Amino acid sequence: MTSQLAKRFISTAAALLLLPALLLGAAQGAPQGAPQGAPQGAPQGGTVTIALPAQPESLNPILPGELSSSIVQGALFAPLTAQHPETFEIVPYLATSWEANADVTAWTFHLHPDAKWHDGVPLTAHDVKFTFDRILDPTENAQSYADVKHVERVEVVDEHTVTFHLSQVDGLFPDRLALGALQPLPRHLFEKYAKLADAVELNTAKPVGSGPFKLVGLQTGSYIELAAFDDFFLGRPNLDTLVFSIVPDMNVRVARLRAGDIDWTDIEPTHAAALANDKRVEVIPVSSSRYAVLDFAFEGPYAPLFADARVRIAMAHAIDHDLILETVGLGRGWNMNGAYIPFVLSEIPAPDIEPYAYDPELAKRILAEAGWTDTNGDGTIDKDGREFAFPLLVDRGNVQREQIGLILQDEFEALGMDVEYVAAERTGRWIEDTRNRVFAARMAEFPVPNVDWFRRIYTSDGPNARGYVNHEVDALVQAAIQTSDRQLQGRYYQQAQELLHADPPVVPFFLREQLMAVSTRVGGVPKGELKLSTPFTYLLYVDSGR
Amino acid sequence: MARYLLGRTLAALLVLWLVITATFVMIQAAPGGLSILMNPNISAEEAARLGRNLGLDRPVHEQYVQWLGNFLRGDLGASLSYAGRPVGAMVVERLPATLKLGLSAALFAVAVGVPLGVAAARHQNGFVDQAAGVVSGTLLATPNFWLGILLIVLFAVQLEWLPASGIRTIGSRGGGLADQLAHLVMPAVVLGTSTLAELTRYTRSAWLETMRQDYVRTARSKGLARGAVDRKHVLKNALIPVVTVFGVALPRLIGGSAVVETLFSWPGLGQLAVDAALRRDTPLILGVTVFVSLMVVVSNLVIDATYPLLDPRVHYS
Numbered sequence: 001m002t003s004q005l006a007k008r009f010i011s012t013a014a015a016l017l018l019l020p021a022l023l024l025g026a027a028q029g030a031p032q033g034a035p036q037g038a039p040q041g042a043p044q045g046g047t048v049t050i051a052l053p054a055q056p057e058s059l060n061p062i063l064p065g066e067l068s069s070s071i072v073q074g075a076l077f078a079p080l081t082a083q084h085p086e087t088f089e090i091v092p093y094l095a096t097s098w099e100a101n102a103d104v105t106a107w108t109f110h111l112h113p114d115a116k117w118h119d120g121v122p123l124t125a126h127d128v129k130f131t132f133d134r135i136l137d138p139t140e141n142a143q144s145y146a147d148v149k150h151v152e153r154v155e156v157v158d159e160h161t162v163t164f165h166l167s168q169v170d171g172l173f174p175d176r177l178a179l180g181a182l183q184p185l186p187r188h189l190f191e192k193y194a195k196l197a198d199a200v201e202l203n204t205a206k207p208v209g210s211g212p213f214k215l216v217g218l219q220t221g222s223y224i225e226l227a228a229f230d231d232f233f234l235g236r237p238n239l240d241t242l243v244f245s246i247v248p249d250m251n252v253r254v255a256r257l258r259a260g261d262i263d264w265t266d267i268e269p270t271h272a273a274a275l276a277n278d279k280r281v282e283v284i285p286v287s288s289s290r291y292a293v294l295d296f297a298f299e300g301p302y303a304p305l306f307a308d309a310r311v312r313i314a315m316a317h318a319i320d321h322d323l324i325l326e327t328v329g330l331g332r333g334w335n336m337n338g339a340y341i342p343f344v345l346s347e348i349p350a351p352d353i354e355p356y357a358y359d360p361e362l363a364k365r366i367l368a369e370a371g372w373t374d375t376n377g378d379g380t381i382d383k384d385g386r387e388f389a390f391p392l393l394v395d396r397g398n399v400q401r402e403q404i405g406l407i408l409q410d411e412f413e414a415l416g417m418d419v420e421y422v423a424a425e426r427t428g429r430w431i432e433d434t435r436n437r438v439f440a441a442r443m444a445e446f447p448v449p450n451v452d453w454f455r456r457i458y459t460s461d462g463p464n465a466r467g468y469v470n471h472e473v474d475a476l477v478q479a480a481i482q483t484s485d486r487q488l489q490g491r492y493y494q495q496a497q498e499l500l501h502a503d504p505p506v507v508p509f510f511l512r513e514q515l516m517a518v519s520t521r522v523g524g525v526p527k528g529e530l531k532l533s534t535p536f537t538y539l540l541y542v543d544s545g546r
Numbered sequence: 547m548a549r550y551l552l553g554r555t556l557a558a559l560l561v562l563w564l565v566i567t568a569t570f571v572m573i574q575a576a577p578g579g580l581s582i583l584m585n586p587n588i589s590a591e592e593a594a595r596l597g598r599n600l601g602l603d604r605p606v607h608e609q610y611v612q613w614l615g616n617f618l619r620g621d622l623g624a625s626l627s628y629a630g631r632p633v634g635a636m637v638v639e640r641l642p643a644t645l646k647l648g649l650s651a652a653l654f655a656v657a658v659g660v661p662l663g664v665a666a667a668r669h670q671n672g673f674v675d676q677a678a679g680v681v682s683g684t685l686l687a688t689p690n691f692w693l694g695i696l697l698i699v700l701f702a703v704q705l706e707w708l709p710a711s712g713i714r715t716i717g718s719r720g721g722g723l724a725d726q727l728a729h730l731v732m733p734a735v736v737l738g739t740s741t742l743a744e745l746t747r748y749t750r751s752a753w754l755e756t757m758r759q760d761y762v763r764t765a766r767s768k769g770l771a772r773g774a775v776d777r778k779h780v781l782k783n784a785l786i787p788v789v790t791v792f793g794v795a796l797p798r799l800i801g802g803s804a805v806v807e808t809l810f811s812w813p814g815l816g817q818l819a820v821d822a823a824l825r826r827d828t829p830l831i832l833g834v835t836v837f838v839s840l841m842v843v844v845s846n847l848v849i850d851a852t853y854p855l856l857d858p859r860v861h862y863s
Contacts (some may be wrong), residue, residue: 047717055821057582058629064582066595141599146592203629220639221813223716243716248808248817251695256710259702428578428824435590442585456587463589
């Protein structure tokens with residue numbers, strides 16, 4: 001199954017590479033052609049129920065919220081651009097096309113002329129300007145303020161054209177808009193409130209969006225019921241109703257799926273076996289853009305241990321990635337092989353590197369060359385009087401990272417290191433040690449939904465938790481932002497990864513494959529993560545004959 | 547009686563204040579903070595900005611005093627993670643579901659546990675007694691989470707007799723009495739089983755203890771029928787310790803079971819408490835704590851009020 005999925009991605013990547021004009025069009029305009037509307041001929045009507053892990057905190061995409069909020073907001077609010085859940089390509093949505101000016105300091109977006117709010121009021125450029133003016137107010141608590149604070153002003157060119165004037169060059173601006181938390185809000189409803197957060201009812205119970213579905217009912221803690229928006233600008237959804245059912249426990253989600261109560265949920269690999277013989281359910285592997293990492297600290301009391309790149313390379317050689325993928329990932333995923341950008345972002349060419357092969361003896365030799373040997377015979381390597389002892393911080397609650405941490409402890413102790421396994425609450429000590437930069441090495445998971453996240457994680461001007469500085473990487477990423485030429489950006493990121501590989505700030509593990517379980521009566525299911533898929537729920541249909 | 551009630555009320559207020567303060571201190575002392583600020587994908591500066599906007603940069607004692615002042619004015623504040631929703635409204639919204647589940651579980655536990663205990667006592671060492679012992683012991687040892695999963699697999703997945711979770715069928719087809727009862731059965735049974743088991747055992751013991759009293763022997767020697775002896779002399783007196791046990795269990799039942807509500811997606815206070823704790827949403831945690839504490843206090847008062855009805859020797863002053 002893994003090789004079939006890899007082949008599908010490779011063929012998708014090849015198709016994308018055959019369309020350079022299309023990609024280069026992003027420099028001067030969006031991919032040509034309007035986004036696909038609801039397919040003709042699909043059965044009409046019916047209800048699809050999607051499981052949510054928790055109650056959404058907010059139904060306003062601008063205010064802070066977590067995954068469940070983003071999933072529901074995806075069906076309620078139309079973003080300017082969207083990320084295709086299968087190809088990860090940035091596609092038109094509310095904006096039909098866009099272009100940058102010559103020096104990439106201004107981006108102009110052309111809005112769909114038929115877009116409306118759920119209350120029938122037309123959606124215009126004024127709504128976009130209003131929303132971003134509020135986002136850019138640092139007292140508004142917009143969760144994506146940091147992503148767009150370089151927007152100097154938003155100009156309404158005409159009713160359906162808006163220009164973002166930036167204080168610095170940004171070739172990735174359309175990518176940022178696709179990440180969510182930047183969907184336009186209805187000005188005519190929010191403008192009377194001093195702060196967006198004051199509109200409690202709009203934010204929590206009666207949202208008015210522009211997406212394919214509108215809210216018709218909810219019971220807090222139980223469900224959110226949406227009805228098809230007849231005037232959706234990409235075509236009325238095929239379904240009549242889309243329901244989000246709040247089911248915190250994953251075992252119960254699987255049980256309800258099998259009982260026919262829900263139609264679509266994410267599952268763990270351990271559930272796949274239970275569903276394998278159920279003809280009413282299809283298990284769909286989808287690629288995430290997330291991978292676990294072993295993260296080294298370059299600041300704090302343990303930084304001297306990892307300062308020498310040879311030490312980190314040695315530790316990389318001590319890790320058996322195939323074993324980890326098989327035992328922890330149950331074979332579901334793809335080893336990153338030293339890359340830092342997932343291959344699913346197919347417009348970024350793979351780096352030209354030799355992965356650090358599993359070779360513990362080589363690892364020991366490299367450590368010895370770096371001066372780390374057991375001079376006092378106590379079983380732990382040392383240098384200049386300091387033993388190679390450190391705590392490995394693992395966020396409790398994530399089984400995969402907990403298991404990887406145990407394997408790493410074993411593998412590093414085989415090198416003569418003294419590793420203390422420290423499991424801590426993610427929102428407790430784990431995040432505190434991370435923010436205060438007092439951790440030695442930690443398990444983490446990085447999402448890289450687009451290349452801008454590469455900048456966030458690996459350059460010195462991002463929220464780079466480990467204090468890693470590589471000026472050559474910084475320069476390459478800066479150069480990538482200076483252009484809107486996608487192919488040129490790809491080459492810069494390819495080179496940046498090669499530099500990182502030579503001086504690794506982290507050891508990336510496998511790119512996680514996620515499993516979705518969907519009722520076979522549902523068609524048109526985007527084969528991607530829920531968060532990326534819900535803007536495309538207008539494509540869903542119910543076929544009772546399936 | 548009035549003085550007794552006044553004294554109990556003052557004691558309850560003191561307990562409430564201690565619980566609130568202890569909860570507040572524990573939240574502040576725990577590492578980490580509000581979950582939306584603990585997102586590792588945002589910078590420390592960004593987290594600080596969001597925290598300032600939510601008033602979390604104020605000194606802790608100032609936050610406490612402000613919360614307490616608002617509470618005394620009947621305002622439980624606004625949730626920090628649920629887009630500023632009033633905490634009072636959030637709690638009141640969940641209360642009916644929790645009361646429905648808790649009272650149903652209590653009714654189930656009493657309706658089955660007490661008669662089973664009586665039957666076990668009346669057939670001491672017989673088959674009924676042995677069976678009741680095994681059943682109650684098994685139920686006491688069974689984690690309710692595991693029992694819940696088992697019932698869901700059996701009744702919802704395999705037999706398709708009952709819905710797997712939720713409080714009603716979504717849409718116009720749901721919400722009727724039959725639909726609500728169907729959704730209530732499994733969570734109420736799971737929540738009530740441990741109390742049922744306790745009541746079975748305590749009822750049996752209390753019944754046997756009461757049966758051995760002199761006044762019962764006198765009644766039987768006077769020729770009263772067994773049924774009459776049980777109803778007039780044994781039942782009321784045996785129930786006194788049973789009511790005590792039930793009084794300890796009742797707050798647990800109606801306070802919102804986090805495990806059962808999470809498992810069955812039951813939108814009650816228990817589920818809200820879990821959400822609040824996971825999000826480290828201080829006003830919401832305190833609001834839930836206040837309500838649950840009040841329910842515990844009120845249920846204890848109700849239980850205490852039943853004692854004089856059962857035993858005329860008990861009176862409060």
